[in-house]
Amino acid sequence: MTSNSSSKSFNKLTTKGRRIIQHEQFEFIFKRHNIFYDTYKCRSFHKEKCPAFINVFKNGRIDKGAEHNHDSPSMDNAVVEEAINKMKNGIILSSTTTSSVIRDVIFEMPLEEMSRLPSEESLKQTLRRHFNKYYKKNSSGMPEDLVEHMLYDSGMSEENRVLIFGHKEMGAALESSDIWMAEGIYTATPTPFYQLYVLHFVKNGAAHAAVFGLLTGKTVEMYTKFLQVTKEKFNISNRSRVVLVNFESAAINAFQAVFPESRLLGCFFHFKQAIIKSLQRYALKTKYEKDPQFRKNIKLFFALSMLPLDDVKKGYEAVSKEIAGQVACKRFVKYFHETFMSGGLFPPSFWNHRQSVLEGIPKATNFIEGWHNGLTYSFGLRKRPLFQFLVTLHKEMEYTRTKFHNPSPPSNKKKLILAKKLKKMIQAYDPQTSNTMFFLKAVTYVV
Template sequence: MSKDQRKLSILISHAVYTNLEVNTVLRSTPHSETCTADESVLYRIEKRNTLKRRAGEETKTVPQIYMEECSSASTSLETAGQFPTYKKVKAAMYRSRAKRFPPLPATRQQLEIPAQWRVTKSGRQFLMYNNVHNSVLIFCTDENIRELAGHTVWCMDGTFKIVPEWYHQMFSIHVFKEGKLIPLVYCLTVRRDLPTYHEIFDNLILKAAALGVVLQPQTVICDFETALIPAVQASFPGVQIQGCYFHFCQAVLRKVAELGLRTRYLHETETKKKIKMLMATAFLPLPEVPAAVDLLGRNVTGLIAALFDYFRREWMTPNRLPLWNVYNVQTRTNNHLEGWHLKMNRQAGKHHLSFYELLQLLIDEQGSTETLIQQVTSGRVTANDLRIKNNKYEEVQLRITALTAEYDGGTRTMEQFLKAVAYDVPEPINF
């Protein structure tokens, strides 16, 4: 047998010859038995080829394609048992998909993105900026810059799971368009430091000036990242930074676990209530927060006292306190953005995509953004069409608004207010 063939022994009296990819039958020997063995091999080859072809042609994730074909195989239960397992075809499917993309150089610094990968599906320039080392890449169209300039509330966040190995994070900037959060700027960065964020914002501001528009957000909702906040404040003087309340709560709850209070939080009602009331102080008027923390911290001892010491050091400083205070704030969290990250992770189908796999994902997402903007511009789509109603969130919002009115009106004491709001404080994630 030649070296480009492999012999599969099916029965002693019969053999099938295929190529090394096991996707083509080159020759089979005759036999006097039934042809069942032949048919099972041909079935597996056919399904393997279908999976590889779809992986190479479609934009759906590899796991999604496999699950669709696996489900379809059940239409014939006689052959379904021969359907190849995901473990057997996964590598071949990803190899087939990789052939769609340009080859990558050995290092990030050598990366040169081909012209066809620098534009959106509508032909607009998408790669806005890349520095000489490719340590910062900004993907944003001129139209996205103009859209960004028309909004005063921006949401910012970074994600890490789907980012190529060459980069540390994908940082993105979003706005609400008729109540729907849409991404307008995507940045791949090697670091998460002050110079990196300055480089991003400086280039966005320069691009806006070249287009004759001004970027001037009034409110930026973001995580409590050490480098990001001062970069935003320096680049956009007078901007109000609104820290994400959900992230604030998770940070405090991580400290609860770190101090060894996890078991008490989960099983002691009074301990849990005290900690949740502490986080509920965010809903008080800013000048009243210190008095509330002092009220809750009276007579605490041991690990609870240590938690209050941490809270005062970490969150009660003059610069820090306004970031997590959400008194009369309507949009308190970046949860819409977290939902977007989850969607992108699902579409990616795996961690750490290759560079061009991620770029394809961003080009696809930009296409959806452009379509949505055109729908709104045409007048055919309104806020009611785009808004996904979250009954639970709306109930919480109405409840907190009512409680705040009672507190401000003097019909509810500070302690009563904190006890009531504590029921709406987020629970820990990965506790």
């Protein structure tokens, strides 16, 4: 049977790469080619065991073969195809699960079209196949939009590969800033990398991410390379700055080597975390959680960071006497002395924040905790291929740059109030006349 009605090409392919055309409200999939025509079989060949096929000649003529054994779709299958294509894009660009991607797309579909979708298990298999095929093809590539922002790549053959990215505009702002913050993100980093190390700068009361480094470890050499590349690519001057970092010797040594004029300060939040973590080592964590008086005494160690440097030793000796009753407590006091006092791994000059509070400098890198949480959510909880990770990273870089130009004022009023109270307490403290223990106890209520 010959038909003069034209076929409608969707300009699309099946998941296996076969062409699809529409003819008389039915869809046909390419089957084979010869010198005279192309043969297409009904798309419901497997589902309905439909024998229908058409031959499409070069001059546009269409010959119909056997008839369909099922009714034509009530609506154009393009709606269903569009939904499946949205799912495919979603599984590539997002960090969510296949189930979440499917639900997000189905939620937007008309009710009458939902029943025409394949089963959920079939959709999951399609998305997994598409995901694996896409990232196998792009496993060693770099998103085109991100190439211009790549500052350094040690190369795929390098055992300890380092990738560093940054926007020139953000690099210029980093150079002009007097306050930096550095912290690593360890969730969802792609193999073989261990962390995403991010260098922030503070402008107008807000922190902005400027340089992103994918590192395979936490060594002095890797941090040094990260900082050297940043310094060279953005022409960072070697002048006095405040840099907030975690209690990580390798990062501290790298900053001291590359930016010797900078004043390094240990993050107050991580200072507290290190103390609390040590309690678990000495079987004191439960006591800290259940004994209010013991918890208050431990917080006195936090408050030492707000004393004048010359008074820290006197304050430490007074605070130590408060918990010196048990053997485990004596071990904790010894740990604190060997780790945080003069001659220790991190001396008081590194974790003392009295001057920071007076100068209005953030005392903790959790100043950027909200940004880190948002970035972690964007990457997802499970590891993704490098290419997809970099696609998400590029989006985050552009979003950060946009926020830099459209800053929003700090919204945590409670923190602002506590910060003002703390500043007043510090200003009122007189080393000659003030009671050190009374001051420390008062500080524990605002830190």
